[in-house]
Amino acid sequence: MRTRRGLSYLPLSTMSSPKRHKKNSPFNSLPDDLLLSILCKLSSSATSPSDFISVLITCKRLNSLGLHSLVLSKASHKTFSVKARNWCDGAHRFLKHCADAGNIEACYTLGMIRFYCLQNRGSGASLLAKAAIHSHAPALYSLAVIQFNGSGGTKNDKDLRAGVALCARAAFLGHIDALRELGHCLQDGYGVKQNVTEGRRFLVQANARELAAVLSAATGKRPWLTWTLHPRVRPPTGSGCPLLSDYGCNVPAPEAHPASRFMAEWFSDRVGFPGPGKRLCSHSGCGRPETRKHEFRRCSVCGVVNYCSRACQALDWKFRHKAECAPVERWLDDDGEDAASDDGGAVGDGL
Template identity: 45%
Template structure:
């Protein structure tokens, strides 16, 4: 390739470089201090972009990308291509709060605009929770979630659960549940579920004061019944009484977390959830 004219790719104007890697131009190949050819200067732009994209994908810190931009004019220009920003690794995007500045925000935005889902998530969370830009932050989180970013999808579900950015009346459990995909249960969860099932412990709930005795539920901890999470694929059990929260509507289901509550709502509880008082009234009328 030495001696051949460098093949230029059709880059957008904002990424075009003025002259060769070491400055100057006029088509004249620059020589190193020792008199040898500058082989980097002979590489076509497309090949350099491919190398920079690989570097961005494996970068272990933001400084890895910055060092490329400081190398020379050509790498500085090609390093700003969307292809490089789109491949930036999560580690290269992990900015610290103490280092936050407008240039950092611009860098994350460039990566997000290039389609980097991790950048969309990070900048979306910062804007929504730290900078108070609810609509802008939610839009970035949504973009990441649509692309399959699991953390962004979960964050949007949390926002729906809590009505974040709005009033308390904006809470929407159903909408939050719809955002949570139910993955295959982890082997540890399957083990716990089978463990309790083999001991006759079931994820049944009673209204306060109606708990079954410890012997009936396989509880050997003393002090009353310890409940299982009502999401059947969870397998977690309370470590103390009343550790898990009941469904605030029917009081007949217990959950270790909002995630399990949302997943169980989508799986089965939305068809079972009836306020306990209304159920008792209906039962009395039927007698």
């Protein structure tokens, strides 16, 4: 057909319709099992939710196969690391689908969000237990913290023996915070028979694993490990094991789990949350809130900061609180003089 300007359109029979284009799509010629294998690899190696979403919106077939239970069960924890400000019913449903598909990381993340943020204690604890049954070390340690503090219940609901047992299981799997927590429990006789020598062995092992984790993650692009020669190294006078930073080894802070980052953002964006008189763990990489008043322990020196566990206190002492902590007498001194004692720093190793 010729137009007024002499140009001609292609016949309708030669124009590819959307259905014909879809039929000739290269994805349609691939078998489902091959696409599922590719999608499983993509979901397990995704570094952010956008990496996985960009695959789902490519075409309808990838969208349907991308939500297959096999693909969701292989998704990495970074695939569903949603930010607190972007939390919605859709994000909740996606996490639930991943958890129902058997994704252990999704069970842990959704369990922490439900237990602490949404205050659905029963469902959250159930998801954490589901992950712990499959030997998920962070879930085992989180359940140990819940048992130590009696979270979600009263002070009488504390079960120190159960907390030590869960902590020991997580420590056996190599969880650094669990190793440090178990070491302090053995040193102090908290929930277990006191054994100072064995406790120090666990604390040394926690330091060694912490350094090994940094060495294995080193990229060589930045100074991930530095040494600062102290003019006078003062050995700790308390019963705790010295940290690597006490000898001038500055190990960078470990990357927080997406669940911990979510909780920290969730409560920082909500004024007055988690409730009147309730506090957050002072360790910035934790994010756990109190489920009742005076649930967490305060620093025995300054009384300003509070922690959900000894492991959080040890990390916060190393990265921040060591430079800020001062005995209570300093704040009560009328002359404003520093009344800190020589052994004030050692208190950071134990609650």
